[in-house]
Every structure is written in C-alpha cells, then in structure tokens.
Amino acid sequence: MGNGSNDILEFVARVFLAPGFNAVFSRHAFAVYPLVSMAVGAKLNIADANALDADMPFGHNLQQMREQVDKDTKVIFIANPNNPTGTWLDENSLESFIVDIPDNIIIVLDEAYVEYVSEPGYPDSIPWITKYPNLIVTRTFSKVYGLAGLRIGYSVSHPEVADLLNRVRQPFNTNSLAQAAALAALDDQGHLQKSIESNDAGLLQVANAFQDMSIEYIPSVGNFISFKTALSGEVVYENMLKAGVIIRPISNYGLVDYLRITIGSKDQNARFIDILKQMPGVVA
Ligand SMILES: Cc1ncc(COP(=O)(O)O)c(C=O)c1O
Structure with a gap:
C-alpha cells in the first residue's frame, strides 16, 4: 500500500535506481517518473512518443522505448492510460514488449486510470504478475473512487518484489481513515x-x-x-x-x-x- 500510488513510484526508484543506472519512460509521460528518478541520481532515458498524425497521437511508442533500454536500465515506467495524453496501450503490444525486456529490469505498469477504460483490447494486467516477476502494477483510489485527498494507492507484484518495496516503505505510510475508505469504496459498485x-x-x-x-x-x-x-x-x-x-x-x-x-x-x-x-x- 502507498500513501497514494505516487508513494509506490518513489519506493520503486529508491529500491531499484541509483547513480549509474537509468529509468526509461516516454516523452509526455506522467511527470513523477523523472522526479523520482532524478531524486535518487539516476539518468533519464526518454523515448520519443508517437507523432501528432499517428493513430494514438503523443502516445507511448513501445519500439522507441525498447531502443532506450541499455545495460544500465533498471526500471521502465509505462502509464496505461497516460496522464496527460489519455492515450493507452493494447494487450498484445504491451505483452510483446514485456516478454522482450530482460527480467532483471523492473517494469512499472501505472494503471491509475484503469477503471475508466472500456476499450476492447485493453489489458487485464494483474494475471501477468504470475508470468512476469519483474512486473509491478500500480493502482490508486485517487481517481475513479474520488479519494485523492485521503492518499491511498497500491501495487501488485511478485512477493519478492513487494518485499523489497516494503523495506523502504515508511511503516506508517497509509492512515486508518484512508484504509477504511478504500475498503468501503471497493464495496461501492x-x-x-x-x-x-x-x-x-x-x-x-x-x-x-x-x-x-x-x-x-x-x-x-x-x-x-x-x-x-x-x-x-x-x-x-x-x-x-x-x-x-x-x-x-x-x-x-x-x-x-x-x-x-x-x-x-x-x-x-x-x-x-x-x-x-x-x-x-x-x-x-
Ligand atoms: C498516471 C498517474 N499515475 C499516478 C498518479 C498518482 O496518483 P496518486 O498518488 O494520487 O495515487 C497520478 C496522479 O495524477 C497519475 O496521473
């Protein structure tokens, strides 16, 4: 659990990034990826996004992102959908990308807006966790559930990855009011x-x-x-x-x-x- 999913993005940077390593993400991606990466002295490998005349203008371009991955890459941040472009990636292209990434590189799939997406082909990513131990899916109660001010989000990952994240997590990061609200929100279909x-x-x-x-x-x-x-x-x-x-x-x-x-x-x-x-x- 994180004090917002933002908190979890910070855990990821603190656990997996350091000077000498880099984080890969797309141009126009959520602003917190460069912030948390720079805060721990990591380099930013920023991939060009889709062009304005593409099917998904300004969206993440997975081929460009793949080309930014090098021997010093430790984390890849993917926002699906992305803020502020509202663009998204489909199941097939995303899974092919994940398969192709060496499994010593952490892939963060940031799904802050997942509940809003009804497009056919949008991935059901949580089952992927069992196949890809380097995958971390982050989600939040800040958006569709409307609890942004209470600050509560979460990630789903391989238990060993979760264990590493928990080592840098402040023990009192989420408060009991936010946890109670999140549980109630899950029941409020x-x-x-x-x-x-x-x-x-x-x-x-x-x-x-x-x-x-x-x-x-x-x-x-x-x-x-x-x-x-x-x-x-x-x-x-x-x-x-x-x-x-x-x-x-x-x-x-x-x-x-x-x-x-x-x-x-x-x-x-x-x-x-x-x-x-x-x-x-x-x-x-
Ligand atoms: C793509 C994305 N990820 C994560 C967050 C972080 O949200 P929170 O920390 O409130 O869960 C935001 C907030 O705007 C966002 O747009």
Missing part, C-alpha cells in the same frame, strides 16, 4: 459505475465541443482531455482562471500550448465550453 458513466458522457460532451469549434485535442480514455487552441496555453489558462475555472497548461510535459481539463459534471463541462467559446482568438 454503484458509485464506481456512476463515476464511469458520468466520465464517459463528459468526455463525449467536451470532445464534441472541441470538434464543433475545430479545436485540436488528444483523444483520451482517462478522466481528462488535453487540447490546443490558437492562443498560447498561458493566455487560455489565465482567462479560464479569471472566469473561475481551473485547467492546467501542460507545456512542462513537452506539449507546448496544450492544456488539460479534468472532466467534471455535465454543468461544469458546459460552463468550461461556454467560456472557451466566448474567449476571443481561441479559434484560428
């Missing part, structure tokens, strides 16, 4: 279904609005969607903020002038869309 349905409808609502306005966006299977307007990302961010809507510019992810909006309720999404429509210069 109604809430889970409602959150998924609301997110599906919201993704469609926002993507349709982008299409109507000819705004470029990255098709997403997460609970967020990233887009780019004719204005600079900072200007859109500031204008939204003044109108009381907080979205996030993601230039720091190498996605210059893109912004990410988290899917809200129907009314919240509509409010965002209205403000965007009224913003001068948004559409080229």
Whole structure:
C-alpha cells in the first residue's frame, strides 16, 4: 500500500535506481517518473512518443522505448492510460514488449486510470504478475473512487518484489481513515459505475465541443482531455482562471500550448465550453 500510488513510484526508484543506472519512460509521460528518478541520481532515458498524425497521437511508442533500454536500465515506467495524453496501450503490444525486456529490469505498469477504460483490447494486467516477476502494477483510489485527498494507492507484484518495496516503505505510510475508505469504496459498485458513466458522457460532451469549434485535442480514455487552441496555453489558462475555472497548461510535459481539463459534471463541462467559446482568438 502507498500513501497514494505516487508513494509506490518513489519506493520503486529508491529500491531499484541509483547513480549509474537509468529509468526509461516516454516523452509526455506522467511527470513523477523523472522526479523520482532524478531524486535518487539516476539518468533519464526518454523515448520519443508517437507523432501528432499517428493513430494514438503523443502516445507511448513501445519500439522507441525498447531502443532506450541499455545495460544500465533498471526500471521502465509505462502509464496505461497516460496522464496527460489519455492515450493507452493494447494487450498484445504491451505483452510483446514485456516478454522482450530482460527480467532483471523492473517494469512499472501505472494503471491509475484503469477503471475508466472500456476499450476492447485493453489489458487485464494483474494475471501477468504470475508470468512476469519483474512486473509491478500500480493502482490508486485517487481517481475513479474520488479519494485523492485521503492518499491511498497500491501495487501488485511478485512477493519478492513487494518485499523489497516494503523495506523502504515508511511503516506508517497509509492512515486508518484512508484504509477504511478504500475498503468501503471497493464495496461501492454503484458509485464506481456512476463515476464511469458520468466520465464517459463528459468526455463525449467536451470532445464534441472541441470538434464543433475545430479545436485540436488528444483523444483520451482517462478522466481528462488535453487540447490546443490558437492562443498560447498561458493566455487560455489565465482567462479560464479569471472566469473561475481551473485547467492546467501542460507545456512542462513537452506539449507546448496544450492544456488539460479534468472532466467534471455535465454543468461544469458546459460552463468550461461556454467560456472557451466566448474567449476571443481561441479559434484560428
Ligand atoms: C498516471 C498517474 N499515475 C499516478 C498518479 C498518482 O496518483 P496518486 O498518488 O494520487 O495515487 C497520478 C496522479 O495524477 C497519475 O496521473
């Protein structure tokens, strides 16, 4: 268990990375991978992502990731789906990639948004743990379960890997309130279904609005969607903020002038869309 799945990403870095070793991950991948790797002095081997005109624009490119693996690689981070692109990897390509990686390299499959994905071909990764002892799957109660503030996540791995992670884990990392809430959340299938349905409808609502306005966006299977307007990302961010809507510019992810909006309720999404429509210069 981790104080959020973020905590587990840190355990991984502290156990398996050190100066002289490197971590492989994709460009535009979740920002915590470079942070935890740099914090322990490891090198970052960053793979090029898919091009804008690919089927899955800006998604992880497993071939490029494979090419970044060298004799000093100790950890590979894969976000499936990825934040902030909302792109995902299918079962066949992902398993072929895992099979091809030497088993002394840890593969972290970060599934923070797993519950939102209904795409055919999306992997059921937990059974892979028995086949691939170098695989760690991380998940969280922060997203679909809505418990981000309580900080609770977990990983599933080979027992010997879990044992190593537990050696660096603070003994009091998760609190009893968060554990009680997580257990209750697992029993609350109604809430889970409602959150998924609301997110599906919201993704469609926002993507349709982008299409109507000819705004470029990255098709997403997460609970967020990233887009780019004719204005600079900072200007859109500031204008939204003044109108009381907080979205996030993601230039720091190498996605210059893109912004990410988290899917809200129907009314919240509509409010965002209205403000965007009224913003001068948004559409080229
Ligand atoms: C891809 C991904 N992994 C992990 C996390 C960490 O979430 P938490 O520490 O709340 O479980 C996030 C949070 O934004 C994320 O986007």
